[in-house]
Amino acid sequence: xxxxxxxxxxxxxxxxxxxxxxxxxxxxxxxxxxxxxxxxxxxxxxxxxxxxxxxxxxxxxxxxxxxxxxxxxxxxxxxxxxxxxxxxxxxxxxxxxxxxxxxxxxxxxxxxxxxxxxxxxxxxxxxxxxxxxxxxxxxxxxxxxxxxxxxxxxxxxxxxxxxxxxxxxxxxxxxxxxxxxxxxxxxxxxxxxxxxxxxxxxxxxxxxxxxxxxxxxxxxxxxxxxxxxxxxxxxxxxxxxxxxxxxxxxxxxxxxxxxxxxxxxxxxxxxxxxxxxxxxxxxxxxxxxxxxxxxxxxxxxxxxxxxxxxxxxxxxxxxxxxxxxxxxxxxxxxxxxxxxxxxxxxxxxxxxxxxxxxxxxxxxxxxxxxxxxxxxxxxxxxxxxxxxxxxxxxxxxxxxxxxxxxxxxxxxxxxxxxxxxxxxxxxxxxxxxxxxxxxxxxxxxxxxxxxxxxxxxxxxxxxxxxxxxxxxxxxxxxxxxxxxxxxxxxxxxxxxxxxxxxxxxxxxxxxxxxxxxxxxxxxxxxxxxxxxxxxxxxxxxxxxxxxxxxxxxxxxxxxxxxxxxxxxxxxxxxxxxxxxxxxxxxxxxxxxxxxxxxxxxxxxxxxxxxxxxxxxxxxxxxxxx
Amino acid sequence: xxxxxxxxxxxxxxxxxxxxxxxxxxxxxxxxxxxxxxxxxxxxxxxxxxxxxxxxxxxxxxxxxxxxxxxxxxxxxxxxxxxxxxxxxxxxxxxxxxxxxxxxxxx
Numbered sequence: 001x002x003x004x005x006x007x008x009x010x011x012x013x014x015x016x017x018x019x020x021x022x023x024x025x026x027x028x029x030x031x032x033x034x035x036x037x038x039x040x041x042x043x044x045x046x047x048x049x050x051x052x053x054x055x056x057x058x059x060x061x062x063x064x065x066x067x068x069x070x071x072x073x074x075x076x077x078x079x080x081x082x083x084x085x086x087x088x089x090x091x092x093x094x095x096x097x098x099x100x101x102x103x104x105x106x107x108x109x110x111x112x113x114x115x116x117x118x119x120x121x122x123x124x125x126x127x128x129x130x131x132x133x134x135x136x137x138x139x140x141x142x143x144x145x146x147x148x149x150x151x152x153x154x155x156x157x158x159x160x161x162x163x164x165x166x167x168x169x170x171x172x173x174x175x176x177x178x179x180x181x182x183x184x185x186x187x188x189x190x191x192x193x194x195x196x197x198x199x200x201x202x203x204x205x206x207x208x209x210x211x212x213x214x215x216x217x218x219x220x221x222x223x224x225x226x227x228x229x230x231x232x233x234x235x236x237x238x239x240x241x242x243x244x245x246x247x248x249x250x251x252x253x254x255x256x257x258x259x260x261x262x263x264x265x266x267x268x269x270x271x272x273x274x275x276x277x278x279x280x281x282x283x284x285x286x287x288x289x290x291x292x293x294x295x296x297x298x299x300x301x302x303x304x305x306x307x308x309x310x311x312x313x314x315x316x317x318x319x320x321x322x323x324x325x326x327x328x329x330x331x332x333x334x335x336x337x338x339x340x341x342x343x344x345x346x347x348x349x350x351x352x353x354x355x356x357x358x359x360x361x362x363x364x365x366x367x368x369x370x371x372x373x374x375x376x377x378x379x380x381x382x383x384x385x386x387x388x389x390x391x392x393x394x395x396x397x398x399x400x401x402x403x404x405x406x407x408x409x410x411x412x413x414x415x416x417x418x419x420x421x422x423x424x425x426x427x428x429x430x431x432x433x434x435x436x437x438x439x440x441x442x443x444x445x446x447x448x449x450x451x452x453x454x455x456x457x458x459x460x461x462x463x464x465x466x467x468x469x470x471x472x473x474x475x476x477x478x479x480x481x482x483x484x485x486x487x488x489x490x491x492x493x494x495x496x497x498x499x500x501x502x503x504x505x506x507x508x509x510x511x512x513x514x515x516x517x518x519x520x521x522x523x524x525x526x527x528x529x530x531x532x533x534x535x536x537x538x539x540x541x542x543x544x545x546x547x548x549x550x551x552x553x554x555x556x557x558x559x560x561x562x563x564x565x566x567x568x569x570x571x572x573x574x575x576x577x578x579x580x581x582x583x584x585x586x587x588x589x590x591x592x593x594x595x596x597x598x599x600x601x602x603x604x605x606x607x608x609x610x611x612x613x614x615x616x617x618x619x620x621x622x623x624x625x
Numbered sequence: 626x627x628x629x630x631x632x633x634x635x636x637x638x639x640x641x642x643x644x645x646x647x648x649x650x651x652x653x654x655x656x657x658x659x660x661x662x663x664x665x666x667x668x669x670x671x672x673x674x675x676x677x678x679x680x681x682x683x684x685x686x687x688x689x690x691x692x693x694x695x696x697x698x699x700x701x702x703x704x705x706x707x708x709x710x711x712x713x714x715x716x717x718x719x720x721x722x723x724x725x726x727x728x729x730x731x732x
Contacts, residue, residue: 234698234701271705271709273709273713274706274709274710275702275705275706275707275708275709275710276706277702281646281660281661285698285702286694286698287694290694312709319643319644319645319646320643320644320645321644321645324645375663377645377661377662377663378644378645378662379643379644379645379646379662380645380661381645381661381662381663424645425661425663461663463662463665463667463671464667464668464669464670464671465666465667465668466668493663494663495661495663495664496662496663496664496665496666496667497663499666528666
């Protein structure tokens with residue numbers, strides 16, 4: 001395929017290769033050249049050798065002196081003349097690529113600090129190292145299909161923050177606070193009534209029947225209390241992990257006081273009356289301890305007690321919207337009764353820990369919004385937004401019914417359980433209700449003194465593309481109205497939600513706002529589409545092989561990803577470039593970035609364990625041997 | 626994979642639509658595929674009978690070994706399914722007998 005003059009300009013410093021047979025004597029134009037985006041594949045498969053090739057800008061307008069076949073690299077011996085290669089960009093000098101990556105930021109900060117951030121046009125930078133290795137920095141080409149996303153962040157966070165004007169700094173403004181009172185639970189028992197005595201939680205005998213009767217679609221409900229000794233038991237697919245929390249007094253979700261039980265979580269599992277899993281795809285059924293990635297934001301912590309419900313819903317409803325919703329609602333009948341018991345507690349001495357989250361606006365700092373894309377394709381791709389109680393059901397609206405349009409919430413509402421997640425698939429990348437309760441990106445951004453986090457924008461991912469673009473355009477307009485300096489876009493899992501993920505980047509990026517994306521990508525979740533604004537990406541993968549490994553919450557957004565994304569956004573807002581992604585997923589990119597960040601900030605970034613830390617099931621031994 | 630690079634264009638027909646998934650018959654009676662919504666790219670409103678296309682390779686065995694974990698999960702699953710079906714049948718028989726008893730009593 002020949003390229004246009006515009007593409008040729010964008011790829012001025014890329015190798016020039018003829019796209020089709022060309023006769024001697026012609027003047028080489030853009031239309032004679034092949035799109036450089038495909039060269040990597042050709043070189044890798046041995047079909048193309050780029051040794052000694054000239055760049056596009058060198059040979060445009062030159063005369064061909066030999067008749068050449070298609071895919072012939074334009075070398076000095078086939079053209080009458082060519083322009084000399086330009087000197088290597090001064091700040092990089094003759095340093096090799098690694099050194100350049102470290103040195104460049106310091107120099108660039110000086111030059112770009114005064115200029116407004118210019119991302120829209122994209123910047124092209126090329127470093128040719130004595131004709132041997134060709135070093136390219138450019139925005140990811142819009143056409144790049146299924147590019148594994150990983151990019152290098154030049155770490156300059158410390159420098160940029162140091163440059164903020166010290167004089168007349170406006171005071172941070174406290175918007176609202178949220179206090180969490182923690183009550184410790186060490187034992188869960190059945191008893192005549194639901195109550196909390198000391199550190200023992202009693203659940204009323206016979207509550208199962210009431211919970212089941214509350215929903216027409218629910219045939220039966222069983223409660224299992226899973227203590228650590230029972231972690232080796234079989235379980236159906238885990239549909240959700242939820243904190244048990246309630247608002248105190250008149251407090252509303254997202255402010256005031258929340259009471260929460262430590263050491264115990266709710267866990268929803270279930271099948272339909274034929275015994276078919278409700279979350280039929282990407283099931284995490286099996287031995288609990290082999291299938292849970294402990295201590296992920298969304299997963300149970302090791303040592304916690306699970307109150308596990310096993311809900312049986314009407315046959316054949318597991319794939320229809322009312323089915324999974326009924327399973328969640330029936331489970332919530334039990335949770336609600338525990339909440340009432342927790343609300344009724346008067347003994348303040350039972351509070352083992354109190355933590356307060358303050359939402360500050362920081363005028364004068366870089367204003368940032370977090371866009372979180374949640375599933376909204378239907379059935380087990382749904383989320384309840386803003387219940388009355390943390391991660392409750394009552395009062396909440398399913399985002400599918402809301403039309404998946406963006407909904408703005410405060411960071412404290414996120415941390416107070418404003419999302420009740422019905423998402424079921426796939427287990428390794430699903431963001432469970434508990435994930436939002438401990439959302440690392442929100443926490444990290446909220447507490448960064450250099451950042452003014454203005455809010456968290458939830459947007460659903462509808463099934464049909466036209467609807468995807470409809471909601472995405474609303475995201476763009478909202479971001480425009482917010483007048484932010486930077487944005488994060490996150491999504492969970494992979495699939496058609498990557499279409500809106502890309503579109504959100506475009507809608508935000510085209511308004512000149514730097515945007516950093518977070519998603520599970522690696523090998524299996526490689527992006528299906530891309531555009532020129534998708535330059536800053538953080539991959540949430542933790543699995544060894546870069547795949548959906550069926551281990552609950554393994555590949556979800558963790559603290560380490562939040563730190564990387566935040567540093568990347570700071571670099572982007574300061575006008576830094578990132579390196580182009582490598583052709584294939586390479587876990588070393590992440591390792592390098594983490595090292596760079598900890599070198600600059602002086603704070604080591606602790607990396608979480610992956611599935612290798614779990615007891616090795618036969619399944620994984622085979623997968624990874 | 627030995628033959629993973631050999632990518633073939635396949636077509637199928639949407640034969641089932643649920644809120645959370647679609648069922649697809651591969652043309653030429655080559656099989657059936659049930660996929661969650663998020664794995665399907667939808668440009669138009671979904672309707673039964675719409676044709677779909679995708680690229681795939683042949684499916685290869687990864688090795689001769691049997692993964693005991695999957696076998697055990699499958700057995701547990703099938704046992705449970707059987708038990709549940711049996712339970713439902715018993716329950717409906719039970720209902721019938723109750724009705725019979727009531728009728729008898731009325732008589």
